[in-house]
Amino acid sequence: MILSAGTRKLILSIPFARETANLYVNGSNTLFYKKLNKVMHYSERIAELRGAKLGKRCFIVGSGPSLTIDQLEAIKDEDCFGANRIYKMFTKTNWRPKYYVIQDKYDSTVAIYENLDVEHLFVSDFYWKEHGMRNSRAICYHINRTLRQTSDLPFSEDCSKFVQAASTVTYTMIQLACYMGYKEIYLIGMDHTYANVTNDKGVIIKKSNIKSHAFEDEQPNEVVANISYMEEAYRTAKKYCESHGITIYNATNGGALEIFSRCDFTSICNLL
Template identity: 40%
Template sequence: MKTSIRLAIGRSPFLHAWATRIVNCNNSLFYQWSSSRKDWKDSLQALHNSARRRRCFIIGNGPSLTPSDLELISGEDTFASNQIFRVFPRTSWRPKYYVVQDIYGKIKDEVDSLTKIQVFMGDYYARKIGTSLEEVVVFHGKKPIGNALSFSEDISKYVVDFATVTFTMLQLAVYMGYEEIYLLGMDHSYARTINAQGELTAAEGVKNHFYKDPSSITVTANSEGMERAYGLARLHCQSHGIRVRNVTRGGFLEVFERMSLEEALRD
């Protein structure tokens, strides 16, 4: 969506709610029709508590992420997303799970090449972009309306799609039963951000990702929304006995307990 349109919608609660309902309705119709011919729901239900008493790492694409740190967690269960494949030429590490739900970046060919990784795909991406992957599992992404933010208890019904794909990965990991979750590469720094009032802020010299990203001058991050989502995820996990810790080297995400990557690997 063009930034000017997004800003206009963001400034009007009525327009934002109206646009969200349209997207949710279209996604729901697509998912119901498509999943009736596929086994997406069954595949998601089969994952429930499949990873109990285990730990996982959720990988962000922040500028602090390095191939050497990824090598340290080879053999661990890992979730990654979006343009993580840009690091592949520099490391033998590969994620166990890959998640895509945003349509930015024109990455269809790269996503379709991930034939040896379990790919989870949001229905919005599947509807707008599509895929040639045979083993992909598509989930229904439900966008919250107004302040009604929640954390999905059953991803076979829907995943709450809000602000950041990391929130989606947290919902997947919790549903699968992981009891310890570590966040790596979550710098929470963005060149352009938009707040709840639809106001745009640009920061000079700030990098979004570990790779050179031309779209950083056009893609706008909802950093306030991200912090809301992270806060809700923290509370949900605490109430279910799940520990989420941030092992990112530096960065600005302070919602979760901090720990060094080396300390996490010694546990």
Template identity: 35%
Template sequence: MNNKFVVWGTGYRTKKLVDIIGLDHIKVFIDNNITKQQIGYEGIKVISFEDYKREYRNYGIIVCPIYDEDEIVSQLESEEIYHYLLLSMNPSEIQGYGIKDYVQRAYEKIDRGCRNIIIGDNLFTYLLYEKAHRVLNDNQIGICSDNLQNEKQFKAISKMLGCNLIAREDIQPTDRVLLAIKDREYYTYNYENIYDMSKEIPDYYNDKILSLKDTHLGETCFVVATGPSLLTDDLLKLKANGVYSFGVNRIFNIDAEYWKPNCYVFIDKKGIEDYSNEIENYQIETKCLNADTKNIFKDDGCNYFMHVAVHDHYDLQNAFSENVESVVYGGGTVVYAAIQIAVYMGFKKIYLLGVDCNYEKNSNDNYFFKTEKPDILNHDVRRMFDNFEIAKKYADEKDIKIYNATRGGMLEVFERVDFDTLFK
């Protein structure tokens, strides 16, 4: 198997990928930045897309950028290049969240006493196949895709990598079937899910979090985000009425003398790294943070470190965690994680405040506070709404009420209520 890839991108996501697969799997990088082409990245050559077409076309591509993903895919397919893989289609761990030996953990599921079929069409599938094929022959290991829409892409990359392909109709009841892609409801094979093993990985389990479970059974809370509609007067009402509140991300920009949340939630790894000092000095009784950042902070008793699993691609329907002690699912917005934590703590009525969901790129006004630099992030509002729909479905099934008390904004998934009527 040809295990060298060309990696598109040299940003933060690429850095995390390199930490997982190592430089041995990388032939060159693609980046349109001329300066990076001149100096290279991690000691490896950086080329243009034109260079790739001329000199490296026989190598499969891993596309790392998430916000430019559609544009890159269109560019590749316009050149009839189908041997590419999207980093966003992989388990959270392959994207750099969680343990680094995830492929090894999945490999331990292989049964040498029968034929093993890996169902998948992502990088994780090929990394696992590569590892297994070192000790198993073609009669013992193969891969199969269940995604007819990507059949051309699947066959192109599999042929290039020299994989043993198994047709869906040839899978037998005696085969060991390992699902390396996000579970889909229509799937009919008797399989074992290796895409999300969060609940069975001891490294992720944090028994300290169990102390939060059902501590506010049947109560009401607010999840306060950082949208521009957020008013200090509204927060003073929450404080005056003793309402339990969750605050997220840069909510610490509000003077704690006026108001501060009971529980603070920040799950974005890079964001936590960027604002670690502010988070460290934020005096909150409960802080729920990404477990990947626990080495940054002192163990002061208020920190609850949670494994965060992210599913970045549109086609990957997210999950809603009932086992926060093992996993919290990211959903394009920290508010989705805060809702999972609130439900875990037993709240039955959850109000959202400051969840505007209307972002303007390069604006200084996307938050209740003025930013010194324009907001250059590509906020994926579509993905936020998709995951809020999942939260609503779960809440409806469990007789939990989620209301949107935000003043204006774009979020219409949850029933709206007028904040001014809540404390009369």
């Protein structure tokens, strides 16, 4: 069921509503994925990617307003992850992500996703259950949600079993990148700035003169970011990567994400 931002806010104002909703989502998604996977064997396809890129580097491309076409052109031959509506940049560049991730069930542009021509198309059961997917390249992955916002956030070491969700698809892409064996992960377009932000209690704060994405949002009020939860996820990812010999660099031009070490995108390009 697709709910408006206002309805989600109302639900979250009810005591234990988030915990109850997430418990229900986890249960229904588990049953859905078990049934789908029994026929399509998606977990086996994901398992084939484990360690396949051992020691290599990749780029995780966000859709923040700092992202430019020149940046995308500079990394068009690199292994890249992209997500959700990054396809809106395709008409302006030859760049395409090797790995495309669709997670947000509130993104209803199904027809476009069903015709995406990318090497690997990862679609969460959260999205698939709501909209379905007929793209032959699609691989459904199972996501797990914590019952409430927590600093003790799981980080999946086996994405063939589940991927941990945490208010940002970037966390999913980092887990997948680590699972595949990438040792250097560069983030670009991760401005970490949004026009509408919320806390875990559903209180929404609107900020003026802030653009959330590099492209225009048809329904900008539906884009509501839980900044604190995102940052918990990023800190968990950083801790995991540091303990496993993986480095995440933030090569975004500006922005507000300071959890990862900064590096200059131009300097990286000179080494490509």
